[in-house]
Amino acid sequence: MNQKTLRFLEQVSRYGSMRKAAENLNISSSALNRQILALEEEVGMPLFERLPRKLRLTAAGEVLVAHAQAVERDYRSTMGRIAALKGMERGTIRLSTMGGLIYGPLLALACEFIRQHSRMLVRVEIQPSPEAIAARVMSGESDIGLGYNILPNPGLRILQTIDVEIGAVVSPDHSLTQKSALRLSDCIQYPIVTGTDTMAIRSVMDHAFASAELPLQPTVETDSIEVIKQFAMSGSAITFLNPFDISAEMKRGALIWLPLVERYFPIPSLRLVVRSKGVLETAAARLAENIKSQMSAYSG
Known part of the structure; x- marks a missing residue:
């Protein structure tokens, strides 16, 4: 039961499909299936229920997947310690976050970190929800999590929390910048750029406009936070984000x-989290501290 076989098992359990797992592992479905069948023969019990549309772990499969994840965590931790003994930082830092955040100050922080730690691989994994970020961190699949409204959990240690208020985002020469007190009703006469229903900001906007009894009739819909910001920078279009999302653009005077x-x-809460158990390796701890300092500077 080697590490490679355990990784095969973990991937099949994650995707619930032999075909999708095989594509991610870059091997054939038949080869992957043979590996799983051989592992089931070794264990002496089925590891998956073969349902019509998916594969579901059996109790024995759940035990073995938990073991596989523990083996992977221990392996990464051991290699990190060996690298530290050699006086150099090698290895991989896994950061789970939301799509919008990577285009804010997180991108500049990651670039600076890579410049200072060129031997490290920083793997940024975009997750669809705060629940997905929490799950990745608690399972040890990610070292650090950063996202909005990640709920407190005994399996997580919260390093930093800041509350971020959503407001209107416009170009510096937009006529709305002349208002001393801005209301949501003031915004609907301008082209509005929104996210698609796959993005968290869209459901927030739908709720806000419904609460104000105002129609939300977007001119542009996109699933890219960067495209949203580009349209807002272009002139008359308006969108709704928090200052942390556009801190880089605000710094250079491109957005207000x-x-x-x-x-x-x-008012969403932005949280930086790690696993409550275990200790981060040196490089991962340093990156987490850099993110925490950026958040502290913003909240201050």
């Missing part, structure tokens, strides 16, 4: 963030 006097938008 305007607070709303009404409280139709919730």
Whole structure:
């Protein structure tokens, strides 16, 4: 039961499909199936229930997948310690976050970290929800998690939390910048750029406009936070984000963030989390500390 076989098992359990797991592993489905069958023969019990549309772990499979994840964590930890003994930092840092955050200050932090630690591989994994980020960190598949509204959990240690208010985002020469008190009703006469329904910001905007009893009729919909910001920078278009999302653009004077006097938008909490058990390796701890310092500077 070597590490390679355990990785095969973990991938099949993650995708619930032999074909999708095989594609991710870059091997044939038949070869992967033979590996799983051989592992089941070795264990003496089925590891998956073969359902019509998916594979589901049996109790024995769940035990073995937990073992596989523990083996992977121990391997990464051991290699990190060996690298430290050699006086050089090698290895991989896995950061789970949301798509919008990577285009904010997180990108600049990651670039600076890579410049200082060129031997490290920083793997940024975009997750669809705060629950997915939490799950990745608690399982040890990610070292660090950064996302909005990650709920407190005994399996997580929260390093930093800041509350980020959503407001209107416009170009510096937009006419809305002349208003002393901005209301949501002031915004609907301009082209509005929104995310698609796959993005968290869209459901937040839908709720806010419904609460204000205003129609939300977007001119542009996109699943890219970068495209959203580009449209806002282009001129008359308006969108709704928090200052942390556009901190780089605000710093260079490309976008303006305007607070709303009404409280139709919730105030999300941005949280930086790691596993509650275990200790981060040196490089991962340093990256986490850099992110924490950036968040502290913003909240201050």
